[in-house]
Amino acid sequence: MQYGLNAVWQQGDVVARAIMLLLILMSMLSWGVIFYKGMELLRLKRRATIAERDFWLAGSLAEAQASLGSPGSGNPHLDLVEAAQEAYRGPQSEEMMAPDEWLHRCLGIALDEHLARLASGLGVLASIGSTAPFIGLFGTVWGIYHALMAISAAGQSSLSQVAGPVGESLVMTAFGLFVAIPAVLGYNTIARNNRGVAHKLHRFRHELHSFFVRGERGRASKGTNIAPSSRPGISIMIQPGI
Template sequence: MTTELSFIDLILKASFLVQLVMLMLVGLSVISWTMIFQRQKALHNAQIQAKKFEDKFWSGTDLSKIYTELSARQQGLDGLESLFTAGFKEFARLSKSNLTAAGTIMDGTHRAMRVALSREMEKLESSLSFLATVGSISPYIGLFGTVWGIMNAFIALGQVKQATLQMVAPGIAEALIATAMGLFAAIPAVIAYNRFAHKVEKIESSYGNFMEEFSNILHRQAVAQNEAQQ
């Protein structure tokens, strides 16, 4: 007579600590998948928004008009919109002083955009550290459950006079499930982290290029203003 090992039965009959480990891994997996979908949507929207704003920026529309439109909206400024608003606002403020040199104006403008860039990158990198943590620790959490389960299986095996594979197999099987769950939680988190980190790097490079191009435009305006005042 043979007894089939049901996956559900193995989980239900596992020791309390192994069940706790499995529950923790399931929770980490659910949270990481939720963050994966959120980050995927956020980074996709950031790329679309950046492309849309760059098209508008290079369409020939007056920069003051773009700034006025964004300032009137105030809320919901993200990505390049935030960088542009911060830079143009500081540029306009410094340009009002007739004693301010073009270099000084651009130093202040660039610092304002760098601060805005830092804030935008913090938004884009949100949750990535959690995914990296899940990818790093989940296999070890699963391994802990496996070691504990196998230890209990061998302790129980040592209490009988005649040991058989059928007696020890369920305990070892339930212990190995913890390792499988650990890998199930870790692998998607690692893949998602690497993919999102690459996307964030590309977006940051795009933002940096825009900052330099925008700075060049503002620098030419600042030089022209200084020459007109002389």
């Protein structure tokens, strides 16, 4: 008698095979999300370290912006800087609300988009981690039911006749746990690292807001103003009418 997943596949009916294929698909999907989000978080952490180290030490805003790298959906620090600059290019914003409030709103929108992108994929891991054990359990119940029906039809009820089919059916429960455990661990690890990245982005947004607000205050008294930052190195020039 053969044992293992191969025996479950060969002896199972359409429902049992569909459950196995579903669990295999869920496992591939969860591992794909884990690897993708893991690489994304490593890239964001490295970029956050570079931004905190190089951005505020640059000699000008252009140099500081260039230190953040090329634009793209995966560059939240550069998007925040561009959002702050766009807030100052819209004169209609000053008619609706105070400049610092408009700047805070623009930075908040840009940050929220990246935080939502950080959270993408976590719903998949949460769903797989919570449903995979029950799908495997359903496969076990289905297999045991058909095994007992076959034994009853054969008229044999010895332990040797029951142990094999029932044991094969229990493999489905183990398979469901094998799929669910990495998904749950991956979800917790990614969520914890997301909170760390989000904290750094919130801090960078707050520093940008304070920096650009200083430039706005200086513009009121002079036509052209160079406002020093609280950190050494960087300065910003704000032209009138921009």
